[in-house]
Amino acid sequence: PWLVVSTTDGLWAANPDGSNLAQLTQGEFWQGDLAGAVQPGGNQVVLLTSEGDRYHQLRLSLLSLPDGRIQKITDLTNPQTELGGDASPGDTSIEGVRAIADKTSYAWSPDGTKLAFIGLMDGPTAELYLYDTALNKITRVSQDDAQNFWPSWSPDGENILFFGADSFGTGAGYAMKGVWSANGDGTNV
Numbered sequence: 001p002w003l004v005v006s007t008t009d010g011l012w013a014a015n016p017d018g019s020n021l022a023q024l025t026q027g028e029f030w031q032g033d034l035a036g037a038v039q040p041g042g043n044q045v046v047l048l049t050s051e052g053d054r055y056h057q058l059r060l061s062l063l064s065l066p067d068g069r070i071q072k073i074t075d076l077t078n079p080q081t082e083l084g085g086d087a088s089p090g091d092t093s094i095e096g097v098r099a100i101a102d103k104t105s106y107a108w109s110p111d112g113t114k115l116a117f118i119g120l121m122d123g124p125t126a127e128l129y130l131y132d133t134a135l136n137k138i139t140r141v142s143q144d145d146a147q148n149f150w151p152s153w154s155p156d157g158e159n160i161l162f163f164g165a166d167s168f169g170t171g172a173g174y175a176m177k178g179v180w181s182a183n184g185d186g187t188n189v
Helices: 092-101
Strands: 003-007 010-014 044-049 059-064 070-075 106-108 114-119 127-132 137-140 147-153 159-167 175-183
Touching: 010 044, 044 106, 092 114, 092 147, 092 159, 106 147, 114 147, 114 159, 127 147, 127 159
Parallel strands: none
Antiparallel strands: 003 010, 044 059, 059 070, 106 114, 114 127, 127 137, 147 159, 159 175
């Protein structure tokens, strides 16, 4: 097990007792929920990165502990889904990016072999994907008109629960679309 801390100076790791503190990245290289970023029973940390600001050129990568090697898994947007300068809250383009950058957008399976994550790789809405660490393979799970977010695994790893919204609002709450479940292999949504 590792203790991982994010600061404005970078990402740091240490043994659970705080010994052997080491800086893994320079600068603000990481976004998301740090508590769920460390692979259960493994040695990888999810990195959600962007260029310029937190909404452009989003990427999903894994950082290996303790060597700090970074492996890019995928771009989370493509040229058609990349956020334009004229987008505003409520627009499909910004709501999809917000589903990735502002919400909990990934979750490790309890055994650490799969990573559920949200991406905009295949269309205008944020969808759920699975990354299999053993096969180095990405599988699209959802295909709906909601902005999917907050994937969560059942304790036995047999199911994934995720939510969908039309809009994340500007402070008054989400315009919820629904809640979905899928088998842990991404089937039977």
